[in-house]
Amino acid sequence: MRALAWFGNKDMRMVDAPIPDVSEPKDVIIKVSGTTICGSDLHLYHSEMMAMKKGDILGHEFMYVTLPIHHWVMEEV
Numbered sequence: 001m002r003a004l005a006w007f008g009n010k011d012m013r014m015v016d017a018p019i020p021d022v023s024e025p026k027d028v029i030i031k032v033s034g035t036t037i038c039g040s041d042l043h044l045y046h047s048e049m050m051a052m053k054k055g056d057i058l059g060h061e062f063m064y065v066t067l068p069i070h071h072w073v074m075e076e077v
Helices: 039-045 071-076
Strands: 002-008 011-016 030-035 062-066
Antiparallel strands (some): 002 011
């Protein structure tokens, strides 16, 4: 999958990252259909949050489609 990763001050890159495993019965995989950045991403871009490690994947503002899942997951939603 394509992902935006942090590599240092003002250094963010699109990278190929592995698709996460579905390891728990209630895990789901989503297909991101759109994304954007927010104000906190600018703090990361300028290295104002030092908890970042090179290669960390960014992103928490997105729209998605849920891929096929087991019926018991939907019962919990």
